[in-house]
Amino acid sequence: MTAPLDLKAYLAQQENKSFLRFLTCGSVDDGKSTLIGRLLYDSKLLFEDHLSALEKDSKKFGTDGENIDFALLVDGLEAEREQGITIDVAYRFFATDKRKFIVADTPGHEQYTRNMATGASNSDLAVVLIDARKGVLTQSRRHSYICSLLGIRHIVLAVNKIDLVGFNQVIFDDIVKDYRAFAENLGFASLVPIPISARYGDNVISRSPRMPWYQGPALLDHLNTVDAESDLAARPFRMPVQWVNRPNLDFRGFSGTIASGAVRPGDAVVVAGSGRTSTVARIVTYDGDLDEASAGDAVTLCLADEIDVSRGDVLAPAAARPEVSDQFSAHMLWMAEDELLPGRQYLLKVGAKTVPAQVTELKHKVDVNTFEHLAAKTLHLNEVGYGNVSLTMPIAFDPYRDNRDTGGFILIDRFTNATVAAGMIDFGLRRATNVHWQALDVHKRARAGLNHQKPAVLWFTGLSGSGKSTIANLVEKALFAEGRHTYILDGDNVRHGLNRDLGFTDADRVENIRRVGETAKLFVDAGLIVLVSFISPFRSERRMARELLAPGEFIEIFVDTPIEECMRRDPKGLYEKAVAGEIANFTGISSPYELPETAEMVVKTQGRTPQDCATEIVRFLKKRDIVP
Amino acid sequence: MHSTRHSHLKRLEAESIHIIREVAAEFRNPVMLYSIGKDSGVMLHLALKAFHPSKPPFPLMHVDTTWKFRDMIKFRDETASRLGLELIVYTNQDGVKRGINPFDSGSSLHTQVMKTEALKQALDKYGFDAAFGGARRDEEKSRAKERVFSFRNAQHAWDPKSQRPELWRVYNTRVNKGESIRVFPLSNWTELDIWQYTMMEKLPIVPLYFAARRPVVMRDGAMIMVDDERMPLKQGETPEMKMVRFRTLGCYPLTGAVESSAVTLEEIVAEMFTARTSERQGRVIDHDENASMEKKKKEGYF
Numbered sequence: 001m002t003a004p005l006d007l008k009a010y011l012a013q014q015e016n017k018s019f020l021r022f023l024t025c026g027s028v029d030d031g032k033s034t035l036i037g038r039l040l041y042d043s044k045l046l047f048e049d050h051l052s053a054l055e056k057d058s059k060k061f062g063t064d065g066e067n068i069d070f071a072l073l074v075d076g077l078e079a080e081r082e083q084g085i086t087i088d089v090a091y092r093f094f095a096t097d098k099r100k101f102i103v104a105d106t107p108g109h110e111q112y113t114r115n116m117a118t119g120a121s122n123s124d125l126a127v128v129l130i131d132a133r134k135g136v137l138t139q140s141r142r143h144s145y146i147c148s149l150l151g152i153r154h155i156v157l158a159v160n161k162i163d164l165v166g167f168n169q170v171i172f173d174d175i176v177k178d179y180r181a182f183a184e185n186l187g188f189a190s191l192v193p194i195p196i197s198a199r200y201g202d203n204v205i206s207r208s209p210r211m212p213w214y215q216g217p218a219l220l221d222h223l224n225t226v227d228a229e230s231d232l233a234a235r236p237f238r239m240p241v242q243w244v245n246r247p248n249l250d251f252r253g254f255s256g257t258i259a260s261g262a263v264r265p266g267d268a269v270v271v272a273g274s275g276r277t278s279t280v281a282r283i284v285t286y287d288g289d290l291d292e293a294s295a296g297d298a299v300t301l302c303l304a305d306e307i308d309v310s311r312g313d314v315l316a317p318a319a320a321r322p323e324v325s326d327q328f329s330a331h332m333l334w335m336a337e338d339e340l341l342p343g344r345q346y347l348l349k350v351g352a353k354t355v356p357a358q359v360t361e362l363k364h365k366v367d368v369n370t371f372e373h374l375a376a377k378t379l380h381l382n383e384v385g386y387g388n389v390s391l392t393m394p395i396a397f398d399p400y401r402d403n404r405d406t407g408g409f410i411l412i413d414r415f416t417n418a419t420v421a422a423g424m425i426d427f428g429l430r431r432a433t434n435v436h437w438q439a440l441d442v443h444k445r446a447r448a449g450l451n452h453q454k455p456a457v458l459w460f461t462g463l464s465g466s467g468k469s470t471i472a473n474l475v476e477k478a479l480f481a482e483g484r485h486t487y488i489l490d491g492d493n494v495r496h497g498l499n500r501d502l503g504f505t506d507a508d509r510v511e512n513i514r515r516v517g518e519t520a521k522l523f524v525d526a527g528l529i530v531l532v533s534f535i536s537p538f539r540s541e542r543r544m545a546r547e548l549l550a551p552g553e554f555i556e557i558f559v560d561t562p563i564e565e566c567m568r569r570d571p572k573g574l575y576e577k578a579v580a581g582e583i584a585n586f587t588g589i590s591s592p593y594e595l596p597e598t599a600e601m602v603v604k605t606q607g608r609t610p611q612d613c614a615t616e617i618v619r620f621l622k623k624r625d626i627v628p
Numbered sequence: 629m630h631s632t633r634h635s636h637l638k639r640l641e642a643e644s645i646h647i648i649r650e651v652a653a654e655f656r657n658p659v660m661l662y663s664i665g666k667d668s669g670v671m672l673h674l675a676l677k678a679f680h681p682s683k684p685p686f687p688l689m690h691v692d693t694t695w696k697f698r699d700m701i702k703f704r705d706e707t708a709s710r711l712g713l714e715l716i717v718y719t720n721q722d723g724v725k726r727g728i729n730p731f732d733s734g735s736s737l738h739t740q741v742m743k744t745e746a747l748k749q750a751l752d753k754y755g756f757d758a759a760f761g762g763a764r765r766d767e768e769k770s771r772a773k774e775r776v777f778s779f780r781n782a783q784h785a786w787d788p789k790s791q792r793p794e795l796w797r798v799y800n801t802r803v804n805k806g807e808s809i810r811v812f813p814l815s816n817w818t819e820l821d822i823w824q825y826t827m828m829e830k831l832p833i834v835p836l837y838f839a840a841r842r843p844v845v846m847r848d849g850a851m852i853m854v855d856d857e858r859m860p861l862k863q864g865e866t867p868e869m870k871m872v873r874f875r876t877l878g879c880y881p882l883t884g885a886v887e888s889s890a891v892t893l894e895e896i897v898a899e900m901f902t903a904r905t906s907e908r909q910g911r912v913i914d915h916d917e918n919a920s921m922e923k924k925k926k927e928g929y930f
Contacts, residue, residue, distance in 0.1 A: 007897065007898050011827075011897070015635045015824075017636060019639065088791060092765075092772060093766050118793045118795060122795075242646070242650060245679065256649075257646045284681070285677070286676060298645035300680070349798055349800070350798065404796055408796045409798065410793075410798050417807075419795075419800045
């Protein structure tokens with residue numbers, strides 16, 4: 001057993017090792033998992049029980065005959081072992097005398113690109129594997145592009161399976177040349193090509209005698225010495241406030257992790273969103289107050305003044321503030337099966353802040369093979385695009401290239417709660433900071449008072465042919481007869497004018513509803529009761545329209561008619577055409593209708609006259625005090 | 629993105645604190661699963677640090693199978709009262725009534741009923757929408773694949789094939805009613821890190837981690853400690869006093885001891901450097917079947 005003195009020295013050495021997080025990526029079957037298995041095995045980091053399990057597994061699942069299949073060390077999921085592929089990212093830990101490593105082994109299949117991005121987002125270096133027999137493939141390019149997008153600056157180009165091409169230098173050189181040609185625009189600070197055989201260990205831990213022509217370092221030597229450190233500590237101070245610490249009336253602190261820069265007691269700071277300033281009074285930790293805290297530290301700051309600070313605010317130096325805006329342009333990697341719908345409301349989370357957001361304009365998507373910009377109206381799973389994002393309120397942020405913590409965001413679907421996109425902010429849009437709301441003297445309440453009614457939107461939703469327009473028409477007639485001020489926005493009529501440029505794709509339907517929602521809002525502002533008669537098949541868009549208005553102003557009326565009945569009525573002959581395949585994206589036939597879950601009123605039409613339905617609605621409006 | 633100005637453990641500590649704070653800030657009703665072991669001890673200590681000078685704004689919960697080592701229960705109650713924290717102890721009473729135990733029911737059924745089912749019952753009973761666990765990615769292959777914020781559906785099941793992407797330290801904490809998230813603040817810690825940190829921070833640990841003369845019997849290649857009179861001895865089995873300690877703690881009939889002379893933290897760490905087997909090797913439940921842990925996790929096990 002080691003003497004205690006040696007142990008102390010050993011532990012001190014452990015503590016002071018430098019640290020590198022990297023990922024392995026590249027196309028499927030290029031040997032990523034095998035390489036990591038080899039690194040763990042050769043650096044003697046495997047326990048005996050792990051080894052014996054590996055030997056057992058190799059016999060059962062192994063793809064390498066009698067030999068140990070190192071990939072089985074990291075492919076930990078049952079489905080992965082059965083299929084011999086990597087589905088999700090695995091994190092493994094190992095250390096050398098100099099460094100500790102966390103390596104993310106990421107999947108090569110295009111289908112699982114989002115898992116590769118997960119691994120890349122926290123890495124400082126990428127080992128891109130290439131099969132020497134196949135050369136640079138689409139996935140090699142895709143992964144390199146995503147690494148670049150996520151801000152990775154250091155690349156190792158590991159040309160693997162070099163044994164299978166007879167350790168041929170010409171093949172190696174050609175692949176390196178190919179790779180450099182496309183990678184030169186990806187902004188990598190270092191690119192180190194190494195010929196390896198992960199299976200046999202050539203140039204992995206030490207230089208291989210089988211490739212005397214190769215003069216560079218073995219992979220592990222390079223990982224041990226590469227300087228992949230960022231200069232985060234030298235950048236301006238940023239701390240997104242995670243949690244307001246208030247144990248009693250005498251203490252109010254702001255807890256968070258410092259994203260960049262450093263802070264000392266006495267430093268002047270500004271709450272980026274509100275512009276209020278104060279100075280740092282104390283840096284509080286469980287282990288006592290600190291004289292200084294810097295990037296990466298999780299601390300609690302007390303300020304000298306009682307100013308309003310809450311979760312999601314960003315503390316920064318007054319002289320080097322982050323941008324504050326409700327619009328910015330960003331790169332986005334789409335990670336959901338459901339396509340991006342510009343205009344749809346998602347939740348955006350950046351740092352500790354979550355706000356409703358929409359992609360207002362998609363400028364282009366990127367062809368990962370040629371890096372060409374292609375026109376796009378939407379993004380599908382694993383596609384990368386660039387566009388404008390608009391928020392319901394301004395937030396503080398930095399460009400992603402300056403700060404991953406304050407410039408990287410995710411988009412969340414409001415219904416499924418799935419993480420649908422990763423975004424990298426490029427820059428804030430000036431327009432947002434310069435267009436201010438015009439304050440008007442005659443306001444909504446005044447106009448409504450003159451009309452003796454509460455302005456509201458009656459939002460009729462339902463299938464085509466359900467009776468929405470007929471009923472809305474009768475309701476308007478009844479209200480008009482009582483002297484109310486009303487207006488009808490009808491789906492078909494609006495599509496002849498305001499929305500003439502829109503078709504019936506999902507993306508266009510979202511924009512259709514957005515415009516109608518905004519128009520209805522203006523009419524409500526004018527004091528009117530607005531009757532909107534739109535199929536509006538998606539919950540998200542109905543919710544978006546609802547959220548444009550004040551509470552109580554939006555009355556969703558679900559005109560509930562079974563599709564069989566709508567098809568029987570078929571007033572415009574549309575179902576017949578849709579069933580015959582002559583109309584694409586027809587709601588109920590080839591495009592979904594999502595049933596309302598929060599409708600204020602459900603009006604069943606079957607076996608009733610439209611007049612009967614209209615009378616029921618007017619009665620409801622009186623009960624709600626919309627009309628006297 | 630990572631600065632080397634900080635020591636390794638300080639870096640891990642800050643990362644975990646960030647995760648713990650995020651849960652407190654975003655969830656309606658979180659809970660910290662406290663299993664009394666060394667990892668739970670570190671996790672709890674990190675929670676104290678995260679909210680200082682406030683107390684952690686969530687209770688601790690221990691799912692008690694009634695087969696834990698007696699020393700563990702004592703340590704658990706002392707810890708909660710010393711720190712003044714709320715402690716929920718939950719036992720699957722239905723399992724107790726059915727007489728489920730590790731000897732007659734087998735380790736697999738016992739774990740299923742008294743741990744997995746019990747945990748699900750407890751989470752449902754209190755309506756917790758987030759539960760911290762002290763699992764580490766270096767423990768086991770399927771753990772290495774799991775997110776820090778790991779989504780569970782309303783049936784508490786994990787779907788390893790469609791995990792939410794998890795970028796940077798931006799965690800998606802959104803769940804619908806009935807759904808929950810298991811959160812693993814120690815994801816990136818290794819066993820060595822846990823011991824070094826325990827030493828650095830002088831954290832109290834259950835005495836069972838230190839070597840002492842204890843009564844043990846050999847069963848299926850594992851040294852099982854006879855912790856109380858409920859353990860039925862097989863024909864020819866006589867408990868032997870041996871100098872042993874435990875690398876992990878769980879239900880005493882399912883936890884194998886190792887022979888050791890390590891009576892200080894320093895000696896435990898020193899022993900680790902010469903260890904040739906992983907800590908989970910002493911756990912009977914992991915060897916039950918292939919991909920055992922993944923299967924249990926899909927069913928709701930932590």
